[in-house]
Amino acid sequence: MSDSIGTPVIKKDHCDKISGRALYTDDWPMDGVLYGRILRSKKARARIVDIHLPPLPEGCYIIDRNDVPGVNRVHIVKDDCPVFADDTVEYIGEAILMVAGPDKKETGRIRDSIEVEYEELEPVLDVLKSEECFFEYGCSRGDLDAELERADFVYEEQFRSGSQEQAYLEVQGMEGMWQDGITSVRGSMQCPYYVHRALAGVMAVDEDHVRVLGEVTGGGFGGKEDYPSILAAQVAVAAKKTGKPVRCVFERREDIECTSKRHPSLYNIKAAVRDGRVTALDVDIVLDAGAYTTLSAVVLQRAVIAAEGIYNIPVLKVRGRAMKTNTVPNGAFRGFGGPQSFYALELLFDHIAQKLGRDSLEFRLEHCAQKGDPTSTGGIFHFDVPIPEMVEELSKLCGYGEKHKKYAAEQSGRYRRGIGMSLFYHGAGFTGAGERDMIKAVLRLKKNRDDNVEILSANMDIGQGLTTTFAKIAARELGLPLDRVTVADPDTSFVPDSGPTVASRSIMVVGELIRRAAARLKEQWVSGEECIVEERFREPDFVLPFDPERFEGDAYPTFSWGVQAVELETDTLTGYTRILGAWGDYDIGTVIDENIARGQMEGGFLQGISYASMEQIPADKSGRIRNSSFSDYLIPTAADIPVLETIFHPVEYSDGPYGAKGAGELPTAGGAPAWLMAMQQIVCRELNCIPFTTEDTLRTLGEVSE
């Protein structure tokens, strides 16, 4: 074994998955299990006047709000959407009731024959017409009015971004059971204890009477952070009513139509420019939250915090609001508000540079924050900001300088090229005081009599490789071979609450608890004896404690940094754009496994690129999503991209395991701005709207040539 922890190993879940033996939620036998099918609202906003049920065959059940033993609200951040609709529905796709029965097709037929009488109400489909603000956050420094007054000029621009579907390959699925007063649920999810807590409220039992088991999960990307709590509540209520296990696995269309997505955004930004520098930023953010609050509060916080980009601007004012609309609720998607902000800020700085006749990259680097500078929330960048070195490394790798200059010169002919580079970060760990005040992670290591060690944590391997990386950390600290350490099934009846699998926190926060627990276990090690060691989260000493009321302090202890470049070629006749190259340089601290980390960077980068270029969710006038299948909601295939090149620039973090920081979300933040900047060179126009599709390309090329 090589000395570096980053040296790749064969992933612990490799064999089960490649051989088709791994059992995902819907792969378990259906013996005695009822199928649950959900009847959903066809109206964006309406009062339910009446529901006409067909006669039910023996063994079939209808489950609705009257069957909910506790509160008919699923707790996410707040007590949120109803388990089953009360008197009104707030979006197309909202659950009204469930039909459960022993035959899949018949259950579906019964569901489809139910008639709902609605009294339609005027829905709010345009976020700008919304008058209901779910959340508002802001931060500021300095005297904005004075700085706008002193400026040589004030630059103003609006940036828009659209929605994005997580499109995990395994749809949402959950099975509930009710036996002897205990509610058990197992399924596809990121956060067993979020589900656990939500179930206690819905079933009106204490937490000892709930058990949640996270199954092998086929991708999440944030999409299985909030929604599984809702589906779990529905199958749990159904299981109690029917006295039988009830499984509900979505159809792809159902999944796209009714589960939470990335928040569409609108940024209005004013920038004061004086003596060739940006001296003040006034950023107004509106996020379209959809019909319920889900995780909008925390997504908005991240968007607000990242609204200064990677820059340090003397005067800053950010105001962000998450507004209600009668559309599918938006929630967590890899990056969590960050991608919207970095896209807007990178393009803003690029456009100001153009206006000043400056080189974009040089201009941006001049404003880059440095170690010791204040963060947007009055915290401090405690560690080195390696962006300048990373820009140099990546430029060398992809030939950015020459290409950028070459493509800036006028291009004629059918094919045109462009290249763009983005600079971004991801605040590692839960936002604000979340780790300290809300999550309070607990982790256990259990040494068995055979001297093998189990990691007891509630974090889910959703493809990002935790069963391997967690085990690598413990094995290394204990000096054991990797096959002697395993990660226990995430079952809330015997793993402690190490927190949710979100916010790029698992390696940095939980991984460090594993390392510390392993160090203690090593000290106490007695061969042949059982031993359990527990570790709890402690805020690092250097952190300026975050005050949630004032929205002030260190929102994150540290940051992961990224630089990405994208090179494009467009066929001006068809508008079709080909990616010639995509390169990324990342500081995620020490890399725990080079293959796994690289896989994370590549997958996230591609999601960022397609966010900018092809993924969109148009709705018709009634608010119905028009493209709810993979035939019209397009995601990239192997043929759509060339090799994604990845390099690492590790800056070790004092409080992460072996110096590791957050990784999973970082790469998703830079794809859109890099792609759009490359596109700007092709269409010779400043762009401020994503997605920018093939049709947009053709239209813009036409306009420019006129």
Add this chain to the structure above:
Amino acid sequence: MIEFVLNGEKVSWEGPDTERLLDVLREDFRLTGVKCGCKEGECGACSVIFDGELANSCLIPMAKADGAEIMTIEGLRELDCFRVLDRAFAEPAAVQCGFCTPGMVLAAYSLLKKNPHPDENEIRDGLSGNLCRCTGYRAIVEAVKLAAKEGGKW
């Protein structure tokens, strides 16, 4: 009665002609390595080898299966050449959440059977009917290259 060869064994099945092969394989034959990602022929998670060709089992009605020869991941994993694919996918960590993987491995097998030495573009084309949301595809393409280099009795 519909009869076909499934993973090398003669089997028979009774039911409506219009049933999807995907559902029959998963539910009646309990071959759950065949995954369902869309049921509309768009994702490739349900890939099988059908009379020697890669096919989406969600688009095949049972009537068409009569007399056919079908192989799923459960059959492929018993062949010698699976070991080559297994190692090749393991090395660059081409498996993340794993949901696309059985289909992807069958697509790789089908490609290599027809073209044991594909170039980068041929690999990308050969895999383009199989969606993967996790990887960015680089590691999967690399796995196929490794498998081609190692060679096998495809």
